[in-house]
Amino acid sequence: MAPASYTFAAGAEGAWRILDIRPSIGEGLAAASALDIRSGLVEAAPVEVWTLRGVVSNLRYTTAAEAAELDLKQPPLGRPEATRAALLPIRKSPAWWALAQDERRAVYEERSRHTSIGLDYLPRVARRLHHCRDLGEPFDFLTWFEFAPEHEAAFDELLARLRASEEWRYVEREVDIRLRRA
Protein backbone atom coordinates (compact mmCIF):
# COMPACT_ATOMS: atom_id res chain seq x y z
CA MET A 1 0.00 0.00 0.00
CA ALA A 2 3.05 2.31 -0.35
CA PRO A 3 2.26 5.49 -2.32
CA ALA A 4 3.38 5.54 -5.97
CA SER A 5 6.79 7.05 -6.56
CA TYR A 6 8.65 8.21 -9.66
CA THR A 7 12.19 8.98 -10.75
CA PHE A 8 12.86 11.69 -13.34
CA ALA A 9 16.20 10.95 -14.99
CA ALA A 10 17.67 13.55 -17.36
CA GLY A 11 20.27 12.28 -19.80
CA ALA A 12 20.70 11.27 -23.41
CA GLU A 13 17.66 8.96 -23.67
CA GLY A 14 14.02 9.11 -22.63
CA ALA A 15 10.42 9.32 -23.76
CA TRP A 16 10.50 13.15 -23.52
CA ARG A 17 12.85 15.50 -25.38
CA ILE A 18 13.96 18.47 -23.27
CA LEU A 19 13.38 21.75 -25.11
CA ASP A 20 14.48 24.17 -22.40
CA ILE A 21 15.74 24.23 -18.78
CA ARG A 22 15.18 27.72 -17.38
CA PRO A 23 16.17 28.73 -13.83
CA SER A 24 13.15 30.65 -12.55
CA ILE A 25 14.25 31.29 -8.92
CA GLY A 26 17.73 30.40 -7.64
CA GLU A 27 20.04 27.79 -9.12
CA GLY A 28 19.03 25.95 -12.31
CA LEU A 29 19.77 22.40 -13.42
CA ALA A 30 22.37 21.16 -15.92
CA ALA A 31 21.47 20.89 -19.59
CA ALA A 32 20.36 17.48 -20.90
CA SER A 33 18.65 16.33 -24.08
CA ALA A 34 16.04 13.88 -22.80
CA LEU A 35 14.01 12.94 -19.73
CA ASP A 36 13.07 9.41 -18.75
CA ILE A 37 10.30 8.92 -16.15
CA ARG A 38 10.67 5.67 -14.22
CA SER A 39 8.37 4.07 -11.71
CA GLY A 40 9.79 3.83 -8.19
CA LEU A 41 12.61 5.57 -6.33
CA VAL A 42 15.49 4.53 -8.56
CA GLU A 43 19.12 5.37 -7.78
CA ALA A 44 20.85 7.74 -10.21
CA ALA A 45 22.88 5.87 -12.82
CA PRO A 46 26.29 7.41 -13.62
CA VAL A 47 25.13 8.11 -17.19
CA GLU A 48 22.35 10.46 -16.00
CA VAL A 49 22.95 14.24 -15.95
CA TRP A 50 20.57 14.64 -12.99
CA THR A 51 17.95 12.55 -11.27
CA LEU A 52 15.01 13.81 -9.20
CA ARG A 53 12.69 11.57 -7.20
CA GLY A 54 9.29 12.07 -5.61
CA VAL A 55 6.28 10.36 -4.07
CA VAL A 56 2.60 10.86 -4.97
CA SER A 57 1.51 11.33 -1.37
CA ASN A 58 -1.82 12.18 0.27
CA LEU A 59 -3.51 15.58 -0.17
CA ARG A 60 -1.98 18.23 2.08
CA TYR A 61 -4.27 21.31 1.71
CA THR A 62 -7.14 20.27 -0.57
CA THR A 63 -10.57 20.05 1.06
CA ALA A 64 -13.15 17.39 0.18
CA ALA A 65 -15.18 19.95 -1.82
CA GLU A 66 -12.10 21.05 -3.78
CA ALA A 67 -11.05 17.43 -4.36
CA ALA A 68 -14.52 16.60 -5.76
CA GLU A 69 -14.32 19.55 -8.19
CA LEU A 70 -10.79 18.57 -9.25
CA ASP A 71 -11.85 14.94 -9.77
CA LEU A 72 -14.64 16.10 -12.09
CA LYS A 73 -12.45 18.39 -14.17
CA GLN A 74 -8.89 17.13 -14.21
CA PRO A 75 -7.77 15.01 -17.18
CA PRO A 76 -5.46 11.99 -16.95
CA LEU A 77 -1.83 12.01 -18.02
CA GLY A 78 -0.98 10.37 -21.33
CA ARG A 79 -3.61 11.97 -23.60
CA PRO A 80 -2.43 11.52 -27.23
CA GLU A 81 -2.88 15.25 -28.01
CA ALA A 82 -0.87 16.33 -24.95
CA THR A 83 2.52 16.22 -26.65
CA ARG A 84 4.03 19.04 -24.60
CA ALA A 85 5.01 18.84 -20.95
CA ALA A 86 6.62 20.82 -18.16
CA LEU A 87 8.47 19.67 -15.06
CA LEU A 88 8.65 22.25 -12.26
CA PRO A 89 10.94 21.31 -9.37
CA ILE A 90 10.32 23.72 -6.47
CA ARG A 91 11.87 24.22 -3.04
CA LYS A 92 10.14 26.36 -0.41
CA SER A 93 11.89 28.31 2.33
CA PRO A 94 12.44 27.30 5.98
CA ALA A 95 9.94 30.08 6.86
CA TRP A 96 7.25 28.20 4.91
CA TRP A 97 7.95 24.90 6.62
CA ALA A 98 7.96 26.54 10.05
CA LEU A 99 4.34 27.68 9.56
CA ALA A 100 1.54 25.68 11.19
CA GLN A 101 -0.97 23.81 9.00
CA ASP A 102 -3.69 26.51 9.15
CA GLU A 103 -1.16 29.24 8.30
CA ARG A 104 0.12 27.35 5.25
CA ARG A 105 -3.44 26.60 4.12
CA ALA A 106 -4.36 30.30 4.44
CA VAL A 107 -1.44 31.39 2.28
CA TYR A 108 -1.93 28.54 -0.21
CA GLU A 109 -5.61 28.92 -0.92
CA GLU A 110 -7.41 31.68 1.00
CA ARG A 111 -4.82 34.30 -0.04
CA SER A 112 -3.06 32.81 -3.09
CA ARG A 113 -6.00 30.85 -4.66
CA HIS A 114 -3.63 28.07 -5.74
CA THR A 115 -6.32 25.44 -6.34
CA SER A 116 -8.82 27.96 -7.72
CA ILE A 117 -6.29 29.29 -10.25
CA GLY A 118 -5.41 25.74 -11.29
CA LEU A 119 -9.09 24.92 -11.88
CA ASP A 120 -9.30 27.72 -14.48
CA TYR A 121 -6.93 25.73 -16.72
CA LEU A 122 -8.71 22.36 -16.53
CA PRO A 123 -9.08 20.20 -18.52
CA ARG A 124 -6.42 21.79 -20.74
CA VAL A 125 -3.54 21.02 -18.36
CA ALA A 126 -3.04 17.56 -16.78
CA ARG A 127 -0.92 17.45 -13.62
CA ARG A 128 0.74 15.06 -11.18
CA LEU A 129 2.32 16.34 -7.95
CA HIS A 130 5.24 14.53 -6.31
CA HIS A 131 6.49 15.26 -2.78
CA CYS A 132 10.20 14.91 -2.05
CA ARG A 133 11.21 17.06 0.95
CA ASP A 134 11.04 14.15 3.39
CA LEU A 135 13.20 12.05 1.05
CA GLY A 136 16.14 14.44 1.53
CA GLU A 137 15.97 15.52 -2.14
CA PRO A 138 17.20 18.97 -3.32
CA PHE A 139 13.59 20.06 -4.04
CA ASP A 140 10.38 19.83 -1.98
CA PHE A 141 8.00 19.19 -4.91
CA LEU A 142 8.17 18.04 -8.51
CA THR A 143 5.09 18.91 -10.53
CA TRP A 144 4.64 17.29 -13.94
CA PHE A 145 2.23 18.92 -16.42
CA GLU A 146 1.02 17.70 -19.84
CA PHE A 147 -0.87 19.78 -22.43
CA ALA A 148 -1.42 20.15 -26.19
CA PRO A 149 0.94 22.61 -27.97
CA GLU A 150 -1.93 25.10 -28.46
CA HIS A 151 -2.42 25.30 -24.70
CA GLU A 152 1.18 26.20 -23.80
CA ALA A 153 0.26 29.92 -23.69
CA ALA A 154 -2.53 29.14 -21.21
CA PHE A 155 -0.05 27.12 -19.16
CA ASP A 156 2.35 30.11 -19.15
CA GLU A 157 -0.50 32.31 -17.91
CA LEU A 158 -1.26 29.81 -15.11
CA LEU A 159 2.38 29.93 -13.99
CA ALA A 160 2.47 33.74 -14.16
CA ARG A 161 -0.60 33.99 -11.90
CA LEU A 162 0.84 31.54 -9.36
CA ARG A 163 4.25 33.25 -9.39
CA ALA A 164 2.56 36.58 -8.61
CA SER A 165 0.85 35.11 -5.53
CA GLU A 166 1.82 35.46 -1.86
CA GLU A 167 2.63 31.73 -1.79
CA TRP A 168 5.51 32.27 -4.23
CA ARG A 169 7.30 34.59 -1.77
CA TYR A 170 8.11 31.33 0.03
CA VAL A 171 9.65 29.70 -3.07
CA GLU A 172 13.43 29.84 -2.87
CA ARG A 173 14.25 27.62 -5.86
CA GLU A 174 12.25 26.89 -8.99
CA VAL A 175 13.35 25.47 -12.33
CA ASP A 176 11.07 25.53 -15.40
CA ILE A 177 11.73 22.58 -17.73
CA ARG A 178 9.80 22.33 -21.01
CA LEU A 179 9.57 19.13 -23.04
CA ARG A 180 7.95 17.47 -26.00
CA ARG A 181 7.10 13.82 -26.47
CA ALA A 182 10.00 12.11 -28.30
Next chain:
Amino acid sequence: MAPASYTFAAGAEGAWRILDIRPSIGEGLAAASALDIRSGLVEAAPVEVWTLRGVVSNLRYTTAAEAAELDLKQPPLGRPEATRAALLPIRKSPAWWALAQDERRAVYEERSRHTSIGLDYLPRVARRLHHCRDLGEPFDFLTWFEFAPEHEAAFDELLARLRASEEWRYVEREVDIRLRRA
Protein backbone atom coordinates in the same frame (compact mmCIF):
# COMPACT_ATOMS: atom_id res chain seq x y z
CA MET B 1 17.92 22.36 5.19
CA ALA B 2 16.65 18.75 4.94
CA PRO B 3 14.42 17.76 7.88
CA ALA B 4 16.05 15.70 10.65
CA SER B 5 15.70 11.94 10.25
CA TYR B 6 16.30 9.01 12.58
CA THR B 7 16.84 5.26 12.36
CA PHE B 8 15.57 2.98 15.15
CA ALA B 9 17.64 -0.21 15.08
CA ALA B 10 16.58 -3.11 17.32
CA GLY B 11 19.24 -5.70 18.08
CA ALA B 12 21.65 -6.73 20.80
CA GLU B 13 23.14 -3.28 21.56
CA GLY B 14 21.77 0.21 22.11
CA ALA B 15 21.20 3.04 24.56
CA TRP B 16 17.71 1.69 25.40
CA ARG B 17 16.89 -1.76 26.76
CA ILE B 18 13.66 -3.21 25.33
CA LEU B 19 11.30 -4.38 28.10
CA ASP B 20 8.34 -5.44 25.98
CA ILE B 21 7.16 -5.54 22.35
CA ARG B 22 3.40 -5.86 22.32
CA PRO B 23 1.31 -6.11 19.12
CA SER B 24 -1.58 -3.71 19.71
CA ILE B 25 -3.31 -3.89 16.29
CA GLY B 26 -2.22 -6.32 13.56
CA GLU B 27 1.21 -7.89 13.21
CA GLY B 28 3.85 -7.24 15.90
CA LEU B 29 7.62 -6.97 15.57
CA ALA B 30 10.28 -9.56 16.38
CA ALA B 31 11.77 -9.71 19.88
CA ALA B 32 15.06 -7.90 20.48
CA SER B 33 16.94 -6.88 23.61
CA ALA B 34 18.04 -3.31 22.82
CA LEU B 35 17.22 -0.30 20.66
CA ASP B 36 19.77 2.06 19.16
CA ILE B 37 18.56 5.43 17.82
CA ARG B 38 20.80 6.78 15.07
CA SER B 39 20.73 10.11 13.32
CA GLY B 40 19.89 9.93 9.60
CA LEU B 41 18.25 7.34 7.37
CA VAL B 42 20.70 4.51 7.89
CA GLU B 43 20.49 1.19 6.06
CA ALA B 44 19.70 -1.88 8.18
CA ALA B 45 22.84 -3.78 9.14
CA PRO B 46 22.56 -7.59 8.96
CA VAL B 47 23.07 -7.80 12.73
CA GLU B 48 19.88 -5.83 13.45
CA VAL B 49 16.61 -7.67 14.22
CA TRP B 50 14.56 -4.86 12.68
CA THR B 51 15.15 -1.28 11.60
CA LEU B 52 12.56 1.48 11.29
CA ARG B 53 13.27 4.91 9.80
CA GLY B 54 11.43 8.22 9.88
CA VAL B 55 11.66 11.94 9.21
CA VAL B 56 10.73 14.80 11.57
CA SER B 57 8.65 16.62 8.98
CA ASN B 58 6.51 19.76 9.10
CA LEU B 59 3.26 19.94 11.10
CA ARG B 60 0.35 18.28 9.27
CA TYR B 61 -2.76 19.14 11.36
CA THR B 62 -1.60 21.42 14.19
CA THR B 63 -2.83 25.02 14.04
CA ALA B 64 -0.69 28.00 15.06
CA ALA B 65 -2.65 28.35 18.33
CA GLU B 66 -2.16 24.67 19.15
CA ALA B 67 1.53 24.84 18.24
CA ALA B 68 2.02 27.83 20.58
CA GLU B 69 0.39 25.93 23.46
CA LEU B 70 2.48 22.82 22.72
CA ASP B 71 5.66 24.90 22.57
CA LEU B 72 4.91 26.32 26.02
CA LYS B 73 4.17 22.98 27.63
CA GLN B 74 6.13 20.23 25.92
CA PRO B 75 9.42 19.15 27.49
CA PRO B 76 12.57 18.21 25.53
CA LEU B 77 13.79 14.65 25.06
CA GLY B 78 16.73 13.52 27.17
CA ARG B 79 15.59 14.67 30.63
CA PRO B 80 17.67 12.73 33.23
CA GLU B 81 14.55 11.61 35.14
CA ALA B 82 12.85 10.30 31.97
CA THR B 83 14.39 6.85 32.12
CA ARG B 84 11.42 5.07 30.53
CA ALA B 85 10.40 5.31 26.89
CA ALA B 86 7.90 3.96 24.39
CA LEU B 87 8.14 3.61 20.62
CA LEU B 88 4.79 3.34 18.84
CA PRO B 89 5.02 2.44 15.14
CA ILE B 90 1.60 2.97 13.53
CA ARG B 91 0.16 2.39 10.06
CA LYS B 92 -3.16 3.91 9.03
CA SER B 93 -5.59 2.45 6.50
CA PRO B 94 -5.99 3.33 2.81
CA ALA B 95 -9.37 4.84 3.80
CA TRP B 96 -7.54 7.37 6.03
CA TRP B 97 -5.10 8.38 3.33
CA ALA B 98 -7.90 8.78 0.78
CA LEU B 99 -9.57 11.46 2.94
CA ALA B 100 -9.06 15.12 2.05
CA GLN B 101 -7.11 17.40 4.41
CA ASP B 102 -10.19 18.92 6.09
CA GLU B 103 -11.72 15.47 6.63
CA ARG B 104 -8.55 14.11 8.27
CA ARG B 105 -8.24 17.22 10.45
CA ALA B 106 -11.88 16.85 11.57
CA VAL B 107 -11.34 13.23 12.63
CA TYR B 108 -7.93 13.97 14.19
CA GLU B 109 -8.83 16.92 16.36
CA GLU B 110 -12.45 18.11 16.16
CA ARG B 111 -13.80 14.58 16.81
CA SER B 112 -10.86 12.65 18.37
CA ARG B 113 -9.17 15.52 20.34
CA HIS B 114 -5.74 14.08 19.56
CA THR B 115 -3.78 17.24 20.39
CA SER B 116 -6.06 18.20 23.30
CA ILE B 117 -5.67 14.75 24.91
CA GLY B 118 -1.91 14.91 24.47
CA LEU B 119 -1.78 18.33 26.17
CA ASP B 120 -3.30 16.80 29.33
CA TYR B 121 -0.11 14.75 29.79
CA LEU B 122 2.40 17.57 29.38
CA PRO B 123 5.03 18.12 30.65
CA ARG B 124 5.08 14.55 31.99
CA VAL B 125 5.49 12.91 28.57
CA ALA B 126 8.06 14.14 26.02
CA ARG B 127 7.43 13.18 22.39
CA ARG B 128 8.98 13.23 18.94
CA LEU B 129 6.93 12.28 15.84
CA HIS B 130 8.58 10.77 12.76
CA HIS B 131 6.83 10.40 9.38
CA CYS B 132 7.71 7.43 7.19
CA ARG B 133 4.84 6.62 4.80
CA ASP B 134 6.46 8.48 1.90
CA LEU B 135 9.73 6.62 2.50
CA GLY B 136 8.07 3.30 1.62
CA GLU B 137 8.51 2.03 5.21
CA PRO B 138 6.16 -0.61 6.74
CA PHE B 139 4.65 2.02 9.08
CA ASP B 140 3.33 5.55 8.47
CA PHE B 141 4.50 7.07 11.78
CA LEU B 142 6.96 6.30 14.54
CA THR B 143 6.27 8.19 17.76
CA TRP B 144 8.95 8.19 20.45
CA PHE B 145 7.93 9.06 24.02
CA GLU B 146 10.07 9.59 27.15
CA PHE B 147 8.80 9.80 30.75
CA ALA B 148 9.79 9.10 34.34
CA PRO B 149 8.83 5.63 35.71
CA GLU B 150 6.16 7.17 37.97
CA HIS B 151 4.40 8.61 34.90
CA GLU B 152 4.05 5.35 32.98
CA ALA B 153 0.49 4.87 34.30
CA ALA B 154 -0.41 8.35 33.00
CA PHE B 155 1.16 7.44 29.65
CA ASP B 156 -0.97 4.25 29.55
CA GLU B 157 -4.06 6.36 30.20
CA LEU B 158 -3.09 8.72 27.34
CA LEU B 159 -2.81 5.73 24.98
CA ALA B 160 -6.13 4.26 26.16
CA ARG B 161 -7.91 7.56 25.46
CA LEU B 162 -6.40 7.86 21.97
CA ARG B 163 -7.14 4.20 21.16
CA ALA B 164 -10.81 4.76 22.08
CA SER B 165 -11.08 7.68 19.63
CA GLU B 166 -12.61 7.73 16.14
CA GLU B 167 -9.13 8.34 14.70
CA TRP B 168 -7.99 4.90 15.87
CA ARG B 169 -10.62 3.19 13.68
CA TYR B 170 -8.24 4.10 10.86
CA VAL B 171 -5.22 2.43 12.51
CA GLU B 172 -4.56 -0.95 10.89
CA ARG B 173 -1.24 -1.75 12.57
CA GLU B 174 0.18 -0.60 15.89
CA VAL B 175 3.01 -2.01 17.98
CA ASP B 176 3.65 -0.87 21.56
CA ILE B 177 7.32 -1.07 22.52
CA ARG B 178 8.38 -0.19 26.06
CA LEU B 179 11.97 0.56 27.03
CA ARG B 180 14.27 1.76 29.79
CA ARG B 181 17.51 3.65 29.50
CA ALA B 182 20.39 1.15 29.49
